[in-house]
Structures are given as structure tokens and as C-alpha cells.
Amino acid sequence: MPTEPLTKNHPVANSADLRLRTAFLVSSIGDWIYRLAIPVLVLKITGSATSTALAYAIEFIPYIAIGLVAGVIADRFDRRRVMILCDLTSAVLALAVTALALLDEPPLAAIYLCAFLLACVRPFYFPAFQGFLVDVVPEQRLARVNSWTQTVDSALGFIGPVAGIAFVAALGVSLSALVNALSFGASALLIAAIAHTRPRAAEPTTANSIAKDFAGGLRTLWTMKAVMWGTVLMALSNLAAWTIEGSLFFLILEVEDMPKVVLGLVFGAQGLGAVVGGVLAPRLTDRYRLGVLLAFGMGLSGATMVLPVLVPTWWAVLIAWGVEGIATSVVIVSWFTARQKVVPSEVIGRVVSVSRAAAYATIPLGAVLGGWLVSGTSPTRTLFLCAAAVQAVVFLGAALSPVVRIDSGSGSGADSDPGADSGPGHTPQDAVGTAEAG
Structure with a gap:
């Protein structure tokens, strides 16, 4: 259950807004680095276009396979802690890629595993981010924050491939992966600095409750x-x-x-x-x-x-x-x-x-x-x-x-259904004022 919404100009709301957006930017940049560093490493090892393409495309699989249930975790647990855990997990996996890249003959299976596990983190992060945004950002600022995140996503999609490849080429895969790990760590620290708690679910977490x-x-x-x-x-x-x-x-x-x-x-x-x-x-x-x-x-x-x-x-x-x-x-x-x-x-x-x-x-x-x-x-x-x-x-x-x-x-509004979950959430505005492309 979210805390009481903060007013538009409340200093705590503004501070949380800024830290959350900065964490999103840093974490998104980290995504682009690993998204390009891993295929470059696979290409260096195999010289195969098919193997390289697989390393890049593997990120889409977890959104379909894991995404359906990942939202339950975001709703059942403290979303702030879920995001921190996701960033820290990504940092550890990026460090693993750093270590693998330093080997003379990195095992391809281990690299694919790291790529897959990194891709598995994002389906948990995204719904937690969306829910946490609703928890800490005042309703009247939601459109602007969504616009900011979409602009960041679009700008990274626009310059990310060129800048990312140049970055990986300049620093090398191992050092790029290390910077990647640091970016996820910085994102975790920024989210940890946001003062917000959420009560635990009343029912114990079991397979049945999920x-x-x-x-x-x-x-x-x-x-x-x-x-x-x-x-x-x-x-x-x-x-x-x-x-x-x-x-x-x-x-x-x-x-x-x-x-x-x-x-x-x-x-x-x-x-x-x-x-x-x-x-x-x-x-x-x-x-x-x-x-x-x-x-x-x-x-x-x-x-x-x-x-x-x-x-x-x-x-x-x-x-x-x-x-x-x-x-x-x-x-x-x-x-x-x-x-x-x-x-x-x-x-x-x-x-x-x-x-x-x-x-x-x-x-x-x-x-x-x-x-x-x-x-x-x-x-x-x-x-x-x-x-x-x-x-x-x-x-x-x-x-x-x-x-x-x-x-x-x-x-x-929802049709009447006593079995549906309910809660305060955000009340729809009477006055008027959004593909799942992402």
C-alpha cells in the first residue's frame, strides 16, 4: 500500500523524482553497454555472425517467459528493494563478464549464461520501476516523468549503438564490463537514497500465494x-x-x-x-x-x-x-x-x-x-x-x-468483480489528460 502522495512542489517528492530519474538514466546506460559488449566478446571468440546475433537477441526471451510472473514480485515486495536487488545482481553479473573477458579462452556457454541472466533481471526491474514511480511521484508529474524516461530511451536508441560500440572499442570488453558494473552499483545507491518503505504482504510468499x-x-x-x-x-x-x-x-x-x-x-x-x-x-x-x-x-x-x-x-x-x-x-x-x-x-x-x-x-x-x-x-x-x-x-x-x-x-473504471484486487492507487481525474512498445 503506497504512502500518502506528496504534493507537486514538496522537497521530498522533488528529491525522490530526481534520484529516480538519475538512477533510470545510469541503469539504462549500463544496459546499453552490456547489450553491446557481450556480442562483441562473442564475435571475438567465435567469428560467427549467427552466434553474435544470438547473444544480442537473447535479451527478448525473458520478457515473454518471465515477465508474466515478475510483476507479482513487484507488487508483493518492497519495490525499492526489488530495484536495488536487480541493480546489484546486474552489477555482479557484469563483474562476471569482466572476469570472463580477461581469460585467454573464455567459455562461450558461460558468456551466454551471463547474457541470459542479465536479460532476466530487466523483467523484474521494469514493473518495480513503474510501480515505484507511482508510489513516489505526484500524479500531476507522472506525464512529465514518463516523457523524460521515454526521451532518455529514445535518445539512447538513437545514439546508443554508435556511442556504445565506440565505447567498447576504446576501452575493450573487460574494462567496458567493469564500467557497466559500476553503473549498476551507482543506480542501486541512488535508489537506496530514496526514503520510502512499503508494508510487507500480509500473506506469506509461497508458490500458491504467487x-x-x-x-x-x-x-x-x-x-x-x-x-x-x-x-x-x-x-x-x-x-x-x-x-x-x-x-x-x-x-x-x-x-x-x-x-x-x-x-x-x-x-x-x-x-x-x-x-x-x-x-x-x-x-x-x-x-x-x-x-x-x-x-x-x-x-x-x-x-x-x-x-x-x-x-x-x-x-x-x-x-x-x-x-x-x-x-x-x-x-x-x-x-x-x-x-x-x-x-x-x-x-x-x-x-x-x-x-x-x-x-x-x-x-x-x-x-x-x-x-x-x-x-x-x-x-x-x-x-x-x-x-x-x-x-x-x-x-x-x-x-x-x-x-x-x-x-x-x-x-x-473496472466492472464490478469482488474477486479482483483493489486498493487506493491513483484516482482517475475527471478532467481529461498513453504501445506497449516497451
Whole structure:
């Protein structure tokens, strides 16, 4: 049960806000370092493109396999301590990678194990972070904090690959992993400095109680129709986006026969657009209802996908993907903020975990669908037309379902269900004011 919400300008709230955001920044930078250092180490050992790609892709698996139940831990235990434990675990694993990198012949199985275990930490960290954010950040500042985290994520996605590879190349894998460990340690210290405690769960933690909590979270998600619809629509939106994104390499380099720099420009435009969208999002949430912004963002995303259908050239793809980045950030900030406001704090970890697992589950489906579409005739038109059609369904779903009313009393509330978990959480605002892309 969260402590009493702090006022907007309360010095303790401002201090917690600053430390939490700084910890998020430091920890996210650490994620990028290990995400790139481990594949570089695997490439050095094996010289295999397939082995290197596996080391990079392994991070997505735990979000689907572990993510469904990780939210129970975030709801049942002190979220601050869960985040500290996650950071300390990541630091220890990064130190293990440092030690492995110093060996003359590092065992490949041990490196993959470290990569997998590091990836397993994030599904626990994310719902704990989302719940802790609701616990310590005043409701009126949620949109701005969500915008800040989305901007950081987008900026790191924009400059992370280039800066990260340069960092690893300059320092070497072992020293980079050591810096990685220090970054996680610094994040743990920052979170530990935030004064906040949460009562323990009344019921002892057993396999049965975890299963019961998980079932309660699913019931809450089912009864909150706006959140349930939003979760489904975010997953479908991910399907549309990854139908394109998974095939951009083939589309630009093979179909369009463009140099690699053009591919970099397309992904760079998306990253830059996401940063712009993250900056614009809090201004939009101040002026418009969150449900309306969600529908608008979904509609804008679908509209941008039509441009390469009409003009199937690489520059049309570049423009479309840049605007897509803006739309995605607006959707993410609006969705996260709305969900934090309407889902009771006691179950938000479970709801976040299920939403994130559903979103990640559609990524491989979208990539496979895109690979099939791009191998036919008129691949650019076919690929973007299919994605635009899926996104049009998502837009209609957002505009016609309870999602558009998610921040009003009638659109966000749960249907009556005595079995669902309940709690004070954040009360939805009557006045109006968020894909699971992440």
C-alpha cells in the first residue's frame, strides 16, 4: 500500500523524482553497454555472425517467459528493494563478464549464461520501476516523468549503438564490463537514497500465494476494460511496427540497393522522431485527454505507413519512419501515464508485466510476417500496406473502444468483480489528460 502522495512542489517528492530519474538514466546506460559488449566478446571468440546475433537477441526471451510472473514480485515486495536487488545482481553479473573477458579462452556457454541472466533481471526491474514511480511521484508529474524516461530511451536508441560500440572499442570488453558494473552499483545507491518503505504482504510468499496474486492481477486487467483493450491494441501496434522494422535491412539494402548509410539514416530518423515526440508529449498531455492522444498517436502512426505505399522509395520510408518515431513516443507516454493513473498501485506491477509480455510476444510474429511479405512482388508497397491496415484496425479500436475514455470516470473504471484486487492507487481525474512498445 503506497504512502500518502506528496504534493507537486514538496522537497521530498522533488528529491525522490530526481534520484529516480538519475538512477533510470545510469541503469539504462549500463544496459546499453552490456547489450553491446557481450556480442562483441562473442564475435571475438567465435567469428560467427549467427552466434553474435544470438547473444544480442537473447535479451527478448525473458520478457515473454518471465515477465508474466515478475510483476507479482513487484507488487508483493518492497519495490525499492526489488530495484536495488536487480541493480546489484546486474552489477555482479557484469563483474562476471569482466572476469570472463580477461581469460585467454573464455567459455562461450558461460558468456551466454551471463547474457541470459542479465536479460532476466530487466523483467523484474521494469514493473518495480513503474510501480515505484507511482508510489513516489505526484500524479500531476507522472506525464512529465514518463516523457523524460521515454526521451532518455529514445535518445539512447538513437545514439546508443554508435556511442556504445565506440565505447567498447576504446576501452575493450573487460574494462567496458567493469564500467557497466559500476553503473549498476551507482543506480542501486541512488535508489537506496530514496526514503520510502512499503508494508510487507500480509500473506506469506509461497508458490500458491504467487499464483493467487497473478490470477488476481489478470482479473483486474480483465475488469478494467480500457486497460485490457489498450493492452491488446499495443500488442497489435507492435505487430504492425515490427512487420516493417524487421525487414528494413532487406528492403533498403537489397530491394532499394542503397548503401548502408541510408539504412543508418532511416533508423536515425526514427530515433530522432522518438526524441521529438518525447519532448512534445508532456505539452500535449497538458492540453488533451490521454485517451484522445492515444487514438491520435495510433492514427498518425497508420497514416505515416501509407506514404511508402503511395511513393515506394527509400526517402519516403525515411520520412515515414521519422514521423512514426514521433507518434510512438506520444502513444507510449500517454499509455504509461493513463495506466499509472487508473490501475490500483497494489496490482500495477502485474498489469505492467502482462502488457509488456503481450507486446514482446508480437515482435517475432511481426518479423516473420514482414520477411514473408518482403519476398514477394512490390515488396515496399506490400509491406507498408499490410502494416498500415493493421494499424488502421488499431486506430479504430482505440477510437471506438473504452480506450478513448481511459482517463474519464466511465472509461477507466473496472466492472464490478469482488474477486479482483483493489486498493487506493491513483484516482482517475475527471478532467481529461498513453504501445506497449516497451
